[in-house]
Amino acid sequence: MIIYIFGKSGSGKSYLAERLEEKLPNAVHLNMDEVNSEIMNLATIKDFAVEIFGKNVLVNNQLDKKYILNTIKDDEFTYLKWSTYMLMQCEEFVKSFIKNSSKDYYIIDHLNAGKLLLEGDKELYVECVEDDETRLARLQSRDNITKDVFEYRDRKYMPHEYDIRYANNFEEVLEFINKNSTSKTCE
Numbered sequence: 001m002i003i004y005i006f007g008k009s010g011s012g013k014s015y016l017a018e019r020l021e022e023k024l025p026n027a028v029h030l031n032m033d034e035v036n037s038e039i040m041n042l043a044t045i046k047d048f049a050v051e052i053f054g055k056n057v058l059v060n061n062q063l064d065k066k067y068i069l070n071t072i073k074d075d076e077f078t079y080l081k082w083s084t085y086m087l088m089q090c091e092e093f094v095k096s097f098i099k100n101s102s103k104d105y106y107i108i109d110h111l112n113a114g115k116l117l118l119e120g121d122k123e124l125y126v127e128c129v130e131d132d133e134t135r136l137a138r139l140q141s142r143d144n145i146t147k148d149v150f151e152y153r154d155r156k157y158m159p160h161e162y163d164i165r166y167a168n169n170f171e172e173v174l175e176f177i178n179k180n181s182t183s184k185t186c187e
Contacts, residue, residue, distance in 0.1 A: 001104065001105050001106070001120060001121070001122040001123070001124065001177075001180075001181050002098075002106045002108060002118055002120035002122070002123045002124070003020065003105060003106065003107045003108065003123075003124050003126060003177065004108050004113040004114050004116065004123065004124070004125045004126065004160075005017050005020075005107065005108065005109040005110075005113055005126045005128060005166070006109075006110060006111060006112060006113040006114045006125070006126070006127060006128070006160060006162075007111070007127050007128030007129060007130075007157075007166075008111070008128075008129075008130075008135060008153070008154055008157045009111060009135065009139055009150065009153040009154070009157075010130065010134070010135030010136065010138040010139040010142075010150075011128035011129055011130040011135055012128045012130055012166060012168075013109045013110070013111075013113075013128045014031060014109055016109075016126070016128060016166050016170065016173065017029045017031065017107045017109040019170055020105070020107050020173075020174065020177070021105075021107055023174055024104070024105045024107075024174075024177070025104060025105075026102075026103050026104040026105065027103060027104065027105035027106075027107060028101070028103045028105070028106060028107065029107045029109065030094060030097065030106060030107065030108050030109070031109050031110075032090055032094075032108060032109060032110030032113060032116075033110065035090055035093055035094065036086060036090060038093075039086075039089050039090065039093055040063045040065075041062075045063070045086075045089060046058065046061075046063060048085060049063050049068070049082075052078060052081055052082060053067065053068060053071055053078075053082075057071075068082065069149075073152050079156075083156075087112075087115065087116070090116070091116055091117060091118065094106075094108065094116065094118060095118060098118065098120070104181075105177075105181075106118075106120065111153065111156065111157055112156075112157065112158050112160070114127075114158075114160030114161070114162070115158060115160065122180070122181065124163050124164075124176075124177060124180055125160060125161060125162045125163050125164075126162060126163065126164055126165070126166050126173060127159075127160070127162035127164075127165050127166070128165075128166045128167075129165055129166070129167045130167065135150075136150050163176070163180070164176045
């Protein structure tokens with residue numbers, strides 16, 4: 001089963017995914033921010049980045065994420081080109097991971113995880129929700145982000161249909177997953 005966890009930044013996606021990974025048997029949590037960071041080290045990704053952002057995107061042969069963010073923040077066309085390419089690369093990475101592993105649950109967590117096309121035998125969509133004030137406080141504390149970046153991330157969030165919402169109702173989400181799963185239930 002693939003469990004897509006999505007929602008605005010700071011809404012509790014990673015927290016929920018980590019708790020589900022602990023409770024569901026034979027589960028793995030794939031944090032798409034970490035996957036994204038990992039694949040940004042690939043030569044093909046770097047080459048594509050240089051093609052659309054120029055040579056200044058590389059610092060010591062590493063992609064400068066702040067440079068990318070500052071560029072795409074104000075350029076919708078470049079944002080769409082970059083984000084579409086990276087989404088496809090992440091999809092391929094996760095598809096390969098799933099194909100080469102034998103987990104019962106793949107928990108995918110990202111701002112727009114609901115947009116991934118992975119085609120699992122069973123899929124569930126969980127939207128995380130939290131009020132703006134709490135989300136901003138979390139992100140400022142955890143990532144030291146500015147309100148400007150917070151608002152930018154919110155604009156890039158694309159709502160998706162969901163099967164259940166998570167708003168500090170972990171047991172309800174876990175029960176819903178167990179009811180809709182073809183795998184063994186958790187303890």
